Amino acid sequence: EVQLVQSGADVKKPGESLKISCQTSGFHFPIHWIGWVRQMPGRGLEWVGIIYPGDSDVRYNPSLQGRVTLSVDKSVSSAYLQLNVLEASDSGMFYCVRPMMVGAVVAGIDFWGQGTLVTVSS
Amino acid sequence: QSALTQPPSASGSPGQSVTISCTGTSSDVGGYSYVSWYQHHPGKAPKLLIYDVSKRPSGVPDRFSASRSGNTASLTVSGLQAEDEADYYCSSYVIGSNLGVFGGGTKLTVL
Numbered sequence: 051e052v053q054l055v056q057s058g059a060d061v062k063k064p065g066e067s068l069k070i071s072c073q074t075s076g077f078h079f080p081i082h083w084i085g086w087v088r089q090m091p092g093r094g095l096e097w098v099g100i101i102y103p104g105d106s107d108v109r110y111n112p113s114l115q116g117r118v119t120l121s122v123d124k125s126v127s128s129a130y131l132q133l134n135v136l137e138a139s140d141s142g143m144f145y146c147v148r149p150m151m152v153g154a155v156v157a158g159i160d161f162w163g164q165g166t167l168v169t170v171s172s
Numbered sequence: 173q174s175a176l177t178q179p180p181s182a183s184g185s186p187g188q189s190v191t192i193s194c195t196g197t198s199s200d201v202g203g204y205s206y207v208s209w210y211q212h213h214p215g216k217a218p219k220l221l222i223y224d225v226s227k228r229p230s231g232v233p234d235r236f237s238a239s240r241s242g243n244t245a246s247l248t249v250s251g252l253q254a255e256d257e258a259d260y261y262c263s264s265y266v267i268g269s270n271l272g273v274f275g276g277g278t279k280l281t282v283l
Binding site for chain 2: 054085087093094095096097099100109111145150152154155156157158159160161162163164165
């Protein structure tokens with residue numbers, strides 16, 4: 051059974067950094083892209099980025115590029131999202147996901163983590 | 173990229189059918205067969221309902237069906253059940269994007 055288990059909720063102050071983890075199981079981690087999707091309050095879903103554990107190839111949402119870093123630790127089949135210089139508007143739910151890839155195309159998402167609620171407030 | 177356009181809400185009575193639309197452009201929904209739909213019960217992980225425009229993963233009831241006409245994709249929920257009350261999101265590949273785009277979501281209420 052594929053599982054994506056994320057770290058717990060977090061509260062940060064503006065300007066701080068955030069790091070969320072995603073422990074995976076049930077599939078061969080090195081050969082599957084892993085991604086992150088966020089949902090800000092009252093808004094829809096938005097891609098943060100995706101990473102290929104095999105070679106750490108990454109793609110970021112241009113709106114976040116420069117503040118976000120995706121990484122993996124193949125030894126523990128885990129992925130990480132780090133978001134720097136947090137703003138109140140970064141508050142929301144962050145989901146770890148396993149995208150379905152057709153070549154280089156993101157064709158959808160077949161598995162989702164349970165979500166990590168992030169609150170950024172002074 | 174702009175989000176795909178979904179109606180904010182939809183509703184139906186138990187046993188009825190409801191259709192949710194997802195409108196994009198020829199650069200996304202209308203141009204490629206990588207349209208997917210997700211069901212999200214608040215507090216739970218979203219769930220894949222449909223991929224490649226109209227394919228259902230194993231385990232998804234055939235009450236959920238989807239199609240596309242031009243730049244608009246549609247999700248139909250037939251034989252509505254109370255458990256279908258949830259938020260529904262569409263998603264599509266976008267030419268020139270390395271990630272894709274989501275719709276704004278539709279809250280389905282079972283009356």
